[in-house]
Amino acid sequence: MIEQALANPWIRQLANAALLLAVINLGVLVLIYMERKVAGFIQSRLGPVHVGPRGWLQSVADALKLILKEDIIPAPADRFLFVLAPFFVFVPVLAVFLVLPFNAGWVAHDFSLAALYVIAAGTVAIMGIVMAGWGTNNKYSLLGGLRSAAQLVSYEIPVVLAILAVVFYAQSMSLVDIAEAQRGFGWFIFHPPLLVAAFVYMIGQLAETNRTPFDLPEAESELVSGFHTEYSGIRFAMFFLAEFANTFFAAALAVVLFFGGWDGLPGLTGALWLVAKSYVLVFVLMWIRWTLPRVRVDQLLGFAWKVLVPIGLIVVLWAAASVVYAGGAKP
Amino acid sequence: MGEVNPDLQSRVVKFPGGGVLVAGIDEIFNWARSNSMWSLTFGLSCCAIEMMATAASHYDLDRFGILFRATPRQADVMIVAGWVSVKMAPFIRRLYDQMPDPKHVLAMGGCACAGGPYRDSETIVKGVGEIVPVDVFVYGCPPRPENLIHGLILLQERIREESILGVRKREPITVQG
Ligand code: SF4
Numbered sequence: 001m002i003e004q005a006l007a008n009p010w011i012r013q014l015a016n017a018a019l020l021l022a023v024i025n026l027g028v029l030v031l032i033y034m035e036r037k038v039a040g041f042i043q044s045r046l047g048p049v050h051v052g053p054r055g056w057l058q059s060v061a062d063a064l065k066l067i068l069k070e071d072i073i074p075a076p077a078d079r080f081l082f083v084l085a086p087f088f089v090f091v092p093v094l095a096v097f098l099v100l101p102f103n104a105g106w107v108a109h110d111f112s113l114a115a116l117y118v119i120a121a122g123t124v125a126i127m128g129i130v131m132a133g134w135g136t137n138n139k140y141s142l143l144g145g146l147r148s149a150a151q152l153v154s155y156e157i158p159v160v161l162a163i164l165a166v167v168f169y170a171q172s173m174s175l176v177d178i179a180e181a182q183r184g185f186g187w188f189i190f191h192p193p194l195l196v197a198a199f200v201y202m203i204g205q206l207a208e209t210n211r212t213p214f215d216l217p218e219a220e221s222e223l224v225s226g227f228h229t230e231y232s233g234i235r236f237a238m239f240f241l242a243e244f245a246n247t248f249f250a251a252a253l254a255v256v257l258f259f260g261g262w263d264g265l266p267g268l269t270g271a272l273w274l275v276a277k278s279y280v281l282v283f284v285l286m287w288i289r290w291t292l293p294r295v296r297v298d299q300l301l302g303f304a305w306k307v308l309v310p311i312g313l314i315v316v317l318w319a320a321a322s323v324v325y326a327g328g329a330k331p
Numbered sequence: 332m333g334e335v336n337p338d339l340q341s342r343v344v345k346f347p348g349g350g351v352l353v354a355g356i357d358e359i360f361n362w363a364r365s366n367s368m369w370s371l372t373f374g375l376s377c378c379a380i381e382m383m384a385t386a387a388s389h390y391d392l393d394r395f396g397i398l399f400r401a402t403p404r405q406a407d408v409m410i411v412a413g414w415v416s417v418k419m420a421p422f423i424r425r426l427y428d429q430m431p432d433p434k435h436v437l438a439m440g441g442c443a444c445a446g447g448p449y450r451d452s453e454t455i456v457k458g459v460g461e462i463v464p465v466d467v468f469v470y471g472c473p474p475r476p477e478n479l480i481h482g483l484i485l486l487q488e489r490i491r492e493e494s495i496l497g498v499r500k501r502e503p504i505t506v507q508g
Contacts, residue, residue: 036393036398039393040391040393043387043388044388045387045388045391045393045394046391046393046394047391047393047394048393048394048395048396049394050366050394050395050396051366051396055394055396057366058366058367058396060363061362061363061366061367061396062363062367062396064359064360064363064367065363065364065366065367065407068360068363068364068433069407069431069432069433070431070432070433071431072404072431220372220401224401224402225400225401225405228402229402229404230402230404231404231405232404232405232431233431236404236405
């Protein structure tokens with residue numbers, strides 16, 4: 001019965017998506033707990049300890065409480081945009097997970113343009129953020145939304161250039177092929193051009209996931225909470241979920257692109273390696289977040305256009321040259 | 332939770348199993364609410380410094396799941412730390428109105444509770460209780476962080492006694508300085 005149902009491609013895809021959604025939600029709860037603990041230890045505090053054993057249930061309590069809160073739609077807001085915006089932010093994040101290979105064959109949907117699709121689908125979220133900023137009819141939200149748009153558009157370009165360099169090496173845009181090309185510790189991070197590309201990629205993703213040094217869209221001291229200032233309860237929870245899911249995806253994509261995907265020591269299944277490596281990268285992101293202060297908005301855009309984009313272009317040329325003249329990753 | 336019809340409780344509990352069901356739901360909901368009291372980032376005067384100290388390394392409010400949110404839309408608890416001037420009062424009320432239900436107020440320090448040393452001044456409101464309903468009064472000038480934490484724990488206990496049916500208790504808890 002179940003076998004028959006799963007033979008239908010539509011039902012298969014739906015089941016995959018539902019499974020991914022569950023995994024993402026669970027992963028996000030773990031990430032939030034981890035973020036609070038890491039923040040605590042960096043600031044020589046303890047972080048949550050009282051809810052459940054060692055505070056493990058803290059994020060569960062937070063999530064449940066957010067669902068139970070009153071749902072406020074401010075009177076001057078544009079109802080249509082206000083209600084739609086969280087979905088526009090959350091759905092693209094879910095959509096990009098569909099092409100992420102967790103293990104050999106463990107991918108909801110593999111196709112030959114996956115790298116392009118990740119970039120394209122991820123960009124839709126910017127529209128959701130601008131919708132939230134504009135739709136709430138609040139000056140802080142509007143400023144936050146527009147800043148976010150400027151920041152995300154600027155930092156998308158270095159990220160795309162870094163991914164392009166990887167595509168040259170792997171000679172394919174499919175994420176599965178990219179991960180396959182790094183089997184047996186031939187990780188792309190070991191090639192000098194791609195090491196630089198990895199740095200460009202991580203800095204770009206730091207900005208795209210709105211983390212401090214680049215958390216200007218939500219700068220508390222000037223913009224209250226940026227584009228989600230007026231969102232309460234479950235709608236805010238969706239923004240929160242999207243942000244953390246996005247962080248995890250940025251790290252997991254970095255693992256697939258530069259750190260060998262599911263490649264690791266034999267003995268454990270590949271998916272565990274991928275998740276473990278992603279968590280290490282997420283830890284690095286959190287570490288940066290809780291250590292560095294926030295940059296100014298002109299420094300932010302200046303850094304993207306004057307430093308990261310030129311480096312990205314050089315890396316692309318360098319990667320292309322080393323593939324053509326030195327054989328690149330291929331022996 | 333806004334104000335609920337007072338005889339709803341008796342009606343629901345009359346159903347067979349209604350009381351058990353409500354008690355179970357209450358248990359879970361109150362567990363979540365009391366363990367995740369996000370509070371609003373604002374301070375009015377000297378007590379605010381003590382509040383920040385309570386949230387920082389040494390006393391660490393995050394242990395109890397209390398963190399500070401910058402926007403009233405995402406806050407559950409309002410800690411009024413410091414004296415409320417007559418000029419400030421409308422804004423405090425407005426912030427309170429902007430918070431989504433269920434919401435609670437904790438008045439911190441003698442000034443927020445009753446005017447404190449400025450009680451005779453005509454520009455100071457004699458306690459924030461005159462403009463918003465207060466759940467916990469924590470006295471002291473300023474209250475020690477332990478006292479503030481004690482007030483917050485009492486507030487958690489009060490939240491655990493609430494029910495999705497009943498009208499909330501309004502008589503305030505007092506913590507002596
Ligand atoms: S109670 Fe004392 S410490 Fe607190 S605001 Fe009043 S004067 Fe300042």
